[in-house]
Amino acid sequence: MTIGGFIIKNALRNKRRALLSILSVAVSLFLLVTLLVLLRELTTPMQDADAAMRIAVRNRVSLANTLPYRQRAVIERIPGVAAITPFTFFGGKFRNEDIPSFAQFAMDPVQLTNVFGEAKLPLDQLNNWIADRSSCIIGIETAKRYDFKIGDKIKLVGTVWPADLELTIKGIYKGTPDDRNVLFHHDYMDEACGRLGIVGTWWVRAKSLEEVPLVVERINKEFKNTSAEVLAETERSFVLGFISMWGNIKILIGSISTVVVFTLILVSGSTMSMAIRERFRELAVLKALGFRRHELFAFILAESFGFAMLGALVGVGGAWLLYTNINITAATKGMFVAFELTPRIMAIGFGVASLLGVVASIMPSISMARMSVVQGLKTLD
Amino acid sequence: MALPLKYNFHNVIVRWRSTLATILGIGMVVAVYVLLQALAVGLEQNSANTGDERNYLIVRKGATSESVSQVTREQFRYLQYMDEIAKDEEGKAVLSADTMVLVSLPRKEGNGEANVLVRGVMEKGKELRPQVRLVAGRWFVPGNREVVVSRRLAARFQNFQIGEQFHVPGADLKVVGWLDGGKSAFDSEVWMDTDEARNIFGRENYTSVLVRPVDEVAASKLKGRLESSKQIAARLQRETEYYREQTKTAGPIRILGNLLATIMSVGAVFAAMNTMYATVGSRTREVGTLRVLGFHRHSILLGFLLEGAILSFIGGVLGCLLALPLHGYATGTLGFDTFSEIVFEFRLTPELLARGILFAVIIGLVGSLLPAWRASRVPVISALKSV
Known part of the structure; x- marks a missing residue:
């Protein structure tokens, strides 16, 4: 042995x-x-290739405070800014789920590919979405979970915003780290809420990686001592800020x-x-x-x-x-x-x-x- | 039926070396279980402690929580003169229009930033919430940029000592006092004057209104009036009920606790089984002797089950003792209802400790069932022959 x-x-x-x-x-x-x-x-x-180029701009008081719409034109003129979109958390209730498994954001659909380039969907779907103000696109995970098809309608009951929305699905995207969100026209939400002229956050894409810190600094400086001071930060530190709240x-x-x-x-x-x-x-x-x-x-x-x-x-x-x-x-x-x-x-x-x-x-x-x-x-x- | 009780009980003590590890193992499982549940209990008690039975909270129709509500000044003016609302000696309505703002502030020791709930209240807001006491310094003076912070938050955030100032966009706020919310949700808040808060943070509207109706009849009348009124279109809810429903944070912790306890208990059952098999195996001769002495099979089975139960009971008590020092320890995390830092304590209630010990005994019983059954099946002759 x-x-x-x-x-x-x-x-x-x-x-x-x-x-x-x-x-x-x-x-x-x-x-x-x-x-x-x-x-x-x-x-x-969660990391993705585009994240390093992206800058999140929120109200300096806290994420829960809104920003005025007039800031868009100012940020667009800041050197080094390639694209900007409003990005507002709608937080609506869906069916009888108090906290739906997907988040809903209002944004500028034309800027989707410029700012969130990793979200991939067929060009005709994208164009259909851009053309129809009351439409939305959804992440593939949400589509699978609820068995949504293009043409289906999603009804959201507003909790944070004083409006209920009915959105027609015009596209299904994938490729982001979390393919669940429902994205729709900011304009449509504005109209439904009675033109409040406010957004949740701005998301900006810098022209190059080198310009990111400069753009962050310029945006912060631009709104210093105004009625809506902002905090611009890279996507990474924005997410880390969330984590530190745990x-x-x-x-x-x-x-x-x-x-x-x-x-x-x-x-x-x-x-x-x-x-x-x-x-x-x-x-x-x-x-x-x-x-x-x-x-x-x-x-x-x-x-x-x-x-x-x-x-x-x-x-x-x-x-x-x-x-x-x-x-x-x-x-x-x-x-x-x-x-x-x-x-x-x-x-x-x-x-x-x-x-x-x-x-x-x-x-x-x-x-x-x-x-x-x-x-x-x-x-x- | 006679049980060899004394025999089994003494075994746990005499063979302490081999049982110690099992006891400790079960103790750890119970400690983790009890502590996580204590967190959830602390959070729930925090909400349950908050509010006064006589008060009602008015929020915008459709708003699921105070933080997403808005009440305009016009709506507030209507409310002020409603007969259903109680009056004080001077004839003023007992109500407070609050302004709630989430402010991102730096934690102590460079632990990043977290949202803090700043609540602007009217003079009556303090009377409406008698559970909030000033424990140091003085109250803020309306019109001044002064705040009173919760004593518990003061331990967690920078520049929250009395006399210090902290910066928010557009203003420096001076801390003039500390409040204690009596283990309620108010322990996680910073209070200031409501109109000052609206000015500093550029809010046109209030967030919510807390009122005290004359009586219950008036309250239901008010509810009907508000919900049918076109001008106001608001929702009325009893303050205590509103806070009791704030359980979004405790839920996941409870689930995590149960999940951990389940997985760990499976491991503990294996460990207990191992120990009991070893005990039974090394005591075959003793079991045989017991049988010869006239103890029935069932008595042997029950006796060994009992031994497992005693073993795990000790483990359970040990686990509770290990967890007990954390009772009352304050901790904080992100509250999902308010999206701000909430401070709460571990609460080890007697009921929770009893559940922990019961849990341990179940682990012990399950773990010793097979070994005990085996012990009861030992043939007497071979048992006596074995070395």
Whole structure:
């Protein structure tokens, strides 16, 4: 019998325990990677190629404050500005959903391709949308979820804005990091609300990457000490600002992950010790046969490391299979979009597992090393 | 039916080394469960604590929350002279037109910015909300650019100490006092004069109006009048009800807590099972002896189940003890109802602790069911022969 065979035979002689150990490691690692993915989803801004060129302009007081429409002409004249569109969150209710799974924004349809170039849709659909003031385009995810087709109507009941809108779908786009939004004519909303002359935010595209910081500065300076001071910032810092509002929830999820790892090490470590304690007599026999201490160490380590790795394979692999195969957007009613198990998170999962494998073998190894052969042979338990 | 109770109970203590890890493991699961639920409870209590039964909130028709509502000055003038609204000794109507503005302000320790809810109130606004007390400094003087901030927010945002000033576009606001909302939603607010707030933030309209009707009959009359009136077209809701419905933030936390607890409990069941199998396995001879002494199979089964329950009960109590120091600890996050920073506390209620312990005992029972069944099936002769 080879050494490897010996280790495997030993590990599997109590099949039930082996299975339970592997499963408990698997469950804990599944949970750990899920938490890490959740944390990533909450804290990492979605990136796309165009984002670096885009600038978000909001009211300096806060995002909830509006901006006057007259600012558009001023921003258009600022050097370095390639395109600008108003972008106003409508926040309407759809059917009986209090918080619909899709957001609705009013914008200037002509500027869609100039400012949000990553949104792709057939040219005829785009032109149909531009031509019809009471129409909208929707993201492909929303189209799938509600089984919307071109020509269908969406009725939105205003909560933030004092108007109800009925929009005809003229196009379906895809290619943005979150293909769910409903986009419609700002003009149409203005008219329905009684020409309030205000917008939520401005989104600007700079002419080149080098000009982005300059444009940001120019826009901020332009409206300083006016009745509607603005905060222009790159799309990235705009999104990061959102994330910082989460506050302590991030720390909370981080601490839970730590507790999970700690519990995992504790429980699996004790199971390993239990398995070794049962075998004290045999280990003593091995010692008597002339096996050296470090060889016995290796037996214990290999067994516990093997269990931990198998557990990681089942837990992390299971999480990977689950999150790549289910439609997370639909399952969480639009709360999460990407929920991606990145290679980095996988590496963390396996890293924790190998650490666990090593730590779990330390305690039994120490007691094994301490025991004398005679004492070991006498053990009954 | 006689149970080997003493035997099982002593086992937990005598073999503490092998049971300790399981107990700790279950303890951790319970601690995480209890803490997350305590967050949700804290948030819900915050909303439930807010408001006065006698008050009614008036918002624009169709507005789902105060922050998206608008009440024009003209509408307010109509309201002021309605007979249904209570009057004070001087004959003034007891109502306050509030102006709510979300202001993005820097957090302490460079933790980025967060939205803070600034509420402009009228003189009566303070009387209408007796749960809001001034705990330091003085109230703002109408017409001055002064604010009173919540003591809890003061711990989280820059320049919120009394005497300090913070900048908002177009003005510097001076902090002249601290308020305490008595663990209500007002703990997450900054208060100032309503017309001053409208001026500084360029609001033509008020946000909402809080009124106190003469009595319940007047309240329902007022409701009918407002909802049918063309000039006002507003919605009337009891203040306490309005806040009780603000549960958009607590919901997801509760779901996260339940989800985590479910997954972790599966892991804990495996661990408990492992421990119990090992205990049963190493005690085959003892089980045999018990059988010879006359204990029935069922007694053995129940005895071991009980042992698992005792084990996990200790774990559950331990978990609660681990979580308990966080009771009353204030934390904050983005509130989905107001889109602003809300401050709330972990609330570990007795009911919640009981649920945590019950949860632990269920884990223990499920985990020890199979091992206990196995123990009860051990043939007496072979059990006694085994080493």
